[in-house]
Amino acid sequence: MSTTVAKDVNELFNPEVRSEIDRWIAKYPPEWKQSAVMAALRIVQDDNGGWLTTELMNDVAAYLDMPAIAVYEVATFYSMYELKPVGKHKICVCTNVSCMISKADNIVEHLEKRLGISFGEVTEDGRYSLKEVECLGACGGAPMMQIGQQYYENLTPEIVDAILEGLE
């Protein structure tokens, strides 16, 4: 019989991840640990190279005393969670109206050509992935993109090149 041994909740995640999740749990009423699920998913995703495995989601569920299905629901509802591997640098390009009329198309085309991938794909070496995103609330700097936590605004193909060359 193949049974999965229930993990000890206190052994889930590494200490930094655990303490970061605990910091979020402390923000909410004690009976509402579940409120920390969005933060917990983000934290474990970052720690796992940018994407969530089923095992990680199950661990989050165990850690927060939630049914696993409730965690999957959250992970699939919000667009910033990734359920498949992404590049080391996830490049999110806004194509909504203000960016579109400020020539976001050129930026997308340039990135696709330079990286040899389209939206939703990862480069073979795993360095980059491309994602189309909705308005990121920075339309004054259109066209714009986000890589990691950073916004890059007023883009031109030349600026995009310089940004990519500056990444680790």
Next chain:
Amino acid sequence: MANEVCLRTLDLERPWLLEQYQSRGGYEMLKKVLTEKTPPDQIIEEVKKSGLRGRGGAGFPTGLKWSFITRNAPGQKYVVCNSDEGEPGTFKDRDILRYNPHQLIEGMVLAGYAIGATRGYNYIRGEFWEPYERFEQALEEAREAGYLGENLLGSGFDFELHAHLGAGAYICGEETALLESIEGKKGQPRYKPPFPAHFGLYGCPTIINNTESLASIPMILEKGGEWFSDIGVKNSGGSKLFSISGNINNPGVFEIPMGTPFSQLLEMAGGMKDGRQIKAVIPGGSSAPVIPGDQMMELTMDYDAIAGAGSMLGSGAVVVLDDTNCMVKVLDRMSYFYHEESCGQCTPCREGTGWLYRVVHRIETGQGRQEDLDLLDDVAGKISGKTICALGDAAAMPVQGMLRHFRDEFQYHIDHKRCMVGAG
């Protein structure tokens, strides 16, 4: 009369620091209220007098909203700030979080005092990492200075405040979806009633206000409701942050009196780029019906004027389009957005946004049929007013607006399988 309320510290070198905020009288209002034990009703009265209407898009009077809370009812109450800023075209709350986070904190504590709430959350969209960090840093400073926590400045009043980060979902800007999201669930709007004032966060009485609404409170109380009201015009008190973007020279956020002529705002934003002609303006975020450029040039930026032109001031997000833009392409992109972001709970919205997108998209790609224009009108009409939340209306209104003003461009696409504008 620019930058007098939410952006009043913008000229300082590092306005997000406590010490800099205090150098402009920051937290003085909170100190005064706490030491004088100002009656909460007096605060709500002042906010009512100010004519402040919700800056998140719906324009509901803030003071009136606060008065729906039964202050003396037992149990926890909450103040929730909506910094989800997802309405396409809007980018003002980001600047408040980055440049004036302390004024937002002060506003939230004052709101808590006024409604008898001792806890608050600020829901910040997940992509706003830099603004989130600024806000967290400000929270820490405020806690250290005794403006947050227990027994504030010895007054006996407690207020604790935290940031909650979203994770990418436009619908979480809708207030009840936002509450669900804080509770650790999918962001699906709740049926109303009950309204959040009675059944809000964790089932407790809650007020939800936009970042700009709450950040306006300290100045309203310091200078008086009448002062604020007088900055603006009838039915549109105060100044307002306008996020202006598109085909213009100097896009950005401008805090100017309500009732300022649009032509003046356009001038502040550097005028049209490359000397192009103005074709159209989306005056209040992408769900606001489009207004033709020449008509817009005659309008003032306030609730009544924009509503009078068949649109809405919304979140004050102004997208300026020049004559090189194909309106079918613009609507195609907007319809895709609403279709993508529908939470899928109600059939008219889930199915209707899909129809709108597919039909606009086939017109855009030269596959349109003659009956499609009536079909669009029909589908939009079937969504409006028949859904749990306002996303359905937000999807329908831009379609109706485009067909009202630019029907000929859609017709041209159907007849000629290509754009009327440019070579496209």
